[in-house]
Amino acid sequence: MNASKFPEMWDLLSEESEQGDWELEEVIGSLYDDVLISNARGTILKVSGHFKRLYGKPSDQLIGKTVHELEQEGVFTPSITKLVLKEKTKQIGIQKTEGGRRVLVTGVPVFDRKGRFVRVICFSRDITEPMRLKEHFTLMEQEMERLRSELDNLRQEAMDSSDLVAVHPSMKHTLQTARRVAQVDVHVLLQGESGVGKTAMARYIHQHSPRSKGPFIEVNCGAIPEALFESELFGYEGGAFTGAKREGKIGFAELADQGTLFLDEVGELPKPLQVKVLKLIQEKQFYRIGGRRPVKSDFRLITATNRDLEELVKAGEFREDLYFRLHVVPITVPPLRQRPEDLLELIDVLLDKYCRKHGLRKTLDARVKKQLMEYPWPGNVRELENLLERLVVVSPSDTIYLEDLPGQFQQAAPLTSLENVKGKTLPEIVAQVERDLLLQARQEGKSTTEIAKMFGISQSTVVRKLQRYKRKGMQ
Structure with a gap:
């Protein structure tokens, strides 16, 4: 600060009369920032009255130091005044106070009318909260990036592990069409019995699309x-209704922007x-x-149902105009019982999984x-998945035997057949039958006396x- 440019300010800074002191105090007190004035040796001459709020020291204890x-006492680090004294130019820096606050300090050198360096004025502004917010925002950005990366990985894993097997001609044709x-x-309507893999097919279409x-x-229309449903699909503004989150909520339709919106069990949608x-x-x-503001969302629509939508339209339970909107490209996923070649490979894939x-x-x-x-x-792939995971977890040995199967599977199994005993001797067959009957009776909770x-x-x-069967690892 040059005295020739700011004569009035210089007069106040150099004035030692009571009038000069009073006017200088008024000027300093009117400033938004806290002010510290020191001489050319770094001795403090004036301090604004709010200095204690930032640095924890009353102003009258600082004057003269x-x-x-x-x-050195740790009241602030680093000293911006020291930098100004050294460089004799304006300096800006961030100080850390004894109380852990962050302070933005601007130090300005003051020269008299003869160009001599005589004063340093430092303006201090507390930026603790903005700095904390910035650091918090940076951490949130890092966490969001981490979550985004994890979601991408999970999405890719979900797509890669859809367990779609196509060996049977009907399933091959379905997959080729998809x-x-x-x-x-275009809109795709996936049809088929419950559990055939319509969700996996929807993911497959999304994965291979632009x-x-x-x-x-994914939105399950029958589960909401x-x-x-309307608040889940479209979202809501904060305070839109009793119990609504203050910040509002983004709906599924908005989340699907630039991606795929999959409406599963669309046949369960209520008429309204x-x-x-x-x-x-x-x-x-x-x-x-x-x-009050329309929200745009550019998504690709895939729907799925295990119900006959055409029959629902005839019965007046499903809107005809909606049916034709959805029924652009219908794809029917065949049930598992109609594709035995797929079943055999699915068993191996799911067991390994x-x-x-x-x-x-x-x-x-x-x-x-x-x-x-x-x-x-009857439950198709979903039933097969549930069964195989159960068998993997609960079977006592490394080999899963007939007696490990739930009752409905064992009841349909013939005790013996030529196919089952092919390559075995009669004593081996008799031992196998004996073993199956004894273990089945034991699993039904019968005591050894009852057996x-x-x-x-x-x-x-x-x-x-x-005990012999147990030792052989057959139980």
Whole structure:
């Protein structure tokens, strides 16, 4: 600061009269920033009255001390005044106070009319909270990036582990159709029984589409209560209704922007909601509940149902206009019982999957595989997945035997057949039948005494045979 440019300020800084002191105090007190004035040796001459709020020291205790002493005492670090004294130019820096606060300090040199360096004025502003907010924001950005990376990995894993197997011609044709349709941004309606893998097929289409880098948002229309469906799909503004989050909520439709919106069990949509979904599909924009500004969302729509939508339309339970909007490219996923070649490979794929998931090594006895092939699978792939994970976890040995299967599978299994006993001697066959009957009786909770009575043998014989099978790892 040059005296020739600011004569009035210089007069106040150099004036030693009571009038000069009073006016200088008024000037300093009117400033938003805290002010510290020192001479050319770093001795403090004036301090604003709010200095204690920042540095924890009353102003009257600072006057007469040097900035070197205050820095050594830890009142502030570093001293900006020292930098100005050294460089004789304006300096800006961030100080840390004894109380842990962050202070932005601007130090300005003052020269008299003869150009002599005589004063340093430092303006201090508390930036603790802004700095904390900045650091918090940086951490949030890092955490968001980490979560985004994890979500991308999980999304990729979900796509890669969809367990879609296509060996049977009907399933091959279905997968080929899905692959072709994936390249075109048209609505797809996936049809098929419950558990056939419609969700996996939807993910497959998304993965092989130009939108694969975007989100895949799944909405189960049958699992969300009608009263909540609109707020879940479209979101809401803060305070839109009682119980709403203060900051509001983003809906599924908005989350699906640049990606795929998958409406599963679309046949379960209540009639009043069908018109809202139709409007969303037609306009690709909507209003949040309580909102006045339209929200646009560019998504690709895939729907799925295990119900006959055409029959629902005839019965007046499903809107015809919505049906035609969804029924652009229908793809039917065949049930598991109609594609036995897929079933055999799925068994191997899923067994390996759940062994790796639980850190175990299990194999299926040949008779178990045969029995699984003969089962009609009303629950399709979902039922197969549940069964194999259960068998991997609960079977006591490294080989899964017929007696490890739930009751409905064992009941359908013939005790013996030429296919099952091929390559075995008669004593081996008799031993196998004996073993199966004894273990089945034991698993039904019968005591060794009851088993002995049932088969007309002694209890000690039952105990001995069960122990022998256990030692051989057959139980």
